Amino acid sequence: MENGTPIPQNPEIGFVIGGGLEADLDVRLTVPPQEVQEGAFVVIDSNNWRFYGLVTDLRLAAIDEQYANQLNSQRFAPHLAEYLNKQTLFTNLAVMPVLMKDRGPDPASPGYWGWRLNNMDDPAPMPVKTIPDHHAPVKLAGKADIADIFGEEDNKTIFRVGSTREQGHPVCLNLDKFVQRSSGIFGTTGSGKSFLARMILAGLIHADHASTLIFDMHNEYGPDTSSSDTGQAVPGLKGKFGSKVQLVGLGSGAKFGKLIADIDLEISHRDIKVEDILQLAQILNLKETTATTLDKLENDFHENWFNAFMQMNVGGVIENEEGKTEPAPDSVAFWAHQAGIHPGAAEALRSKLGRLFNRPYLIDAPASDGLQAIIDTLQSGRHVVLSFGKNDSELDYLLVTNLITRKIRDAWEQSTENYHSGRNKAEPRPLVVVVEEAHKLLNREMASQTIFSTIAREMRKYYVTLLIIDQRPSQIYDEVMSQLGTRISGSLGDEDDINAVLSGLPGRGGLRGMLAKLQPKEEVLMLGWGVPMPIPIRSRRYDQQFWIDLLGEKSKPKSINDINKGLGMDDDSD
């Protein structure tokens, strides 16, 4: 304020007039309704307890409906109409109580020190189990209240993701808790979910408590890019974190603008298992008989089955001694006869797998073991951004993500077992697998086949969790959605998507309205197990200031003068 008068941290906005735990609390608003928005975080003090809640609705009301049904300003003198409206027309808030905290008696009261002796540390907020008294004052939460619940930014694990919409108080996310269970970031195109994801990933990498593996389908996380909306440069994670982030390109010689991949990922034929193919049943239009044929191939050729099958030809025949044609020894039919498989089924499968045989990154004997390099990188505490480059078809995405994730599951299960059995003293490094366009891997049909639903459901105990980024959460299998600990959602237009984000959460009714009315850009709703209570926030901007706040001044781009000075070529020098 210009005159220096401090703005009150948490002004009183009303008082409790009714309601309960099941239905929301009713609060009579004593300030104009425009000063409070749906989703506002409020605190209610009642005796020794402080209650924390969310505004889920605002309703106009009147002492008598007749006062509301006429224009008082037309019937009465202006000042009389003003007095009348002030006393007879009002707004009621519906407040969903979420948490409560024991504040103890008044510090000036005789009972305070007795209470303090039993509570040397301030009691932690707990889920609400009772309600405040009638007429308990209701205030907008102050900065300290929000810090009490969401933590105070520490530039490490307590990471600021945004601020409250009314007063701009910082709201933080506990990244340690965030990575303990699978999470999701949702929002329609243009809702800012990619920026939010970048920001949270930057926070995770900076906090350095977990490794991240990012399946970067659109090449937007690793290298610097530019915003599709504003055209401004958008820094990538590689540029900001250097060697902490390894860029992996699918196939040899992948490039990311001016950057060259740190690891070229070429996958050996021997790494492809039968289950990897079966997971592509839908996209390759495989028949039910496929599993039998593949099992037989694996049985006959072991690890080399993929290459062996690839080398077989379709339709090759030779003449036998009796002058009759029969399948050539290197043909599919020849092998099928020997293996007791229907030759037609085997040839059809060979033909369908042709789409895989010509993938340039599937090599019989690659120069290096890219898959192991990725796992080593992640286990050593660094982070991987896997870019699909030109190989960005759905088939590539499904095959490669499944294959890598299967390897990861094996590696992390092994590490965890070693840790629990005492063979390995170091606790396994937590890993977050970031999956974009997640509905392609986790839809109802695919979820049962892909490794990702297993990760979402079971891998938490093996230190691996998912971070799902998607614009159609309704397309993701319900069982996976219900496993998501933290959900951060931007604006969603579709009713089914809104319901999917809220699946398995209490108080859905109030949250649904909040989610439906988010601003299309920069507003998100955080909810779920990973946050103490649901809260709509204005998300932090992913800009230069973000990087300065996170990494300090060193992240600031240097001017030509600065660079010259650094090189000892100060333009002031003689």
Place this chain on the structure above:
Amino acid sequence: MSETQKSIPIGKLLRAENSQFVAGCRVRELETPALGALVKVTLEDQSQIYGLITNILINDDSLVRQLVSGVSIPTEYTADNRYNRNLPVEIHVLTVGYAQNGQISHRLPPRPPLSLDELHLCDTKELCDFTSLNEQAYLRHILRLIDRPVEEILAAHLRQAKAAHDSVGDTGWYGQACQKLITLLRDDYLRLTTVLDVLTDLERE
């Protein structure tokens, strides 16, 4: 109102109870009291009882009835009946508070005034002092009137009180009084809107 005027009684008490009393006056004295005016009765112990004039009643008698039924009434008969008749004009007063040892209260007095106690009009200062106290709590007494045009009495009283407060520079009093009335009457839509209609008419005059 000057000290001289203040000392002139406008009537003497006929009958009284805690919540209201009635004073009588001669017809020729009727120019001073007005509907809604704040009046007071000073008791023997120098405490004062305040009230608002809620009705002024002119009773008939058999002579008036005879005169009214006659064909024509000579002017001197009319004048004689008005100025010399023994039947008093009745001034009905609603008790709205009292003062003891200089302390004004908007509650009902412990005891009513006695018959033949003198009734005086309050001057501007007394009116302002009494009506300023306690957020105009005395207005609640008016609302318990039955069979009286409450909105008209209120309007008449507020007009007089507003003029008094305005004359001493207290222009905010009227707004506060209106707000108090709304608070007291907001649960009775019909009554409140009627009162506000009357006040609106008054302000537009």
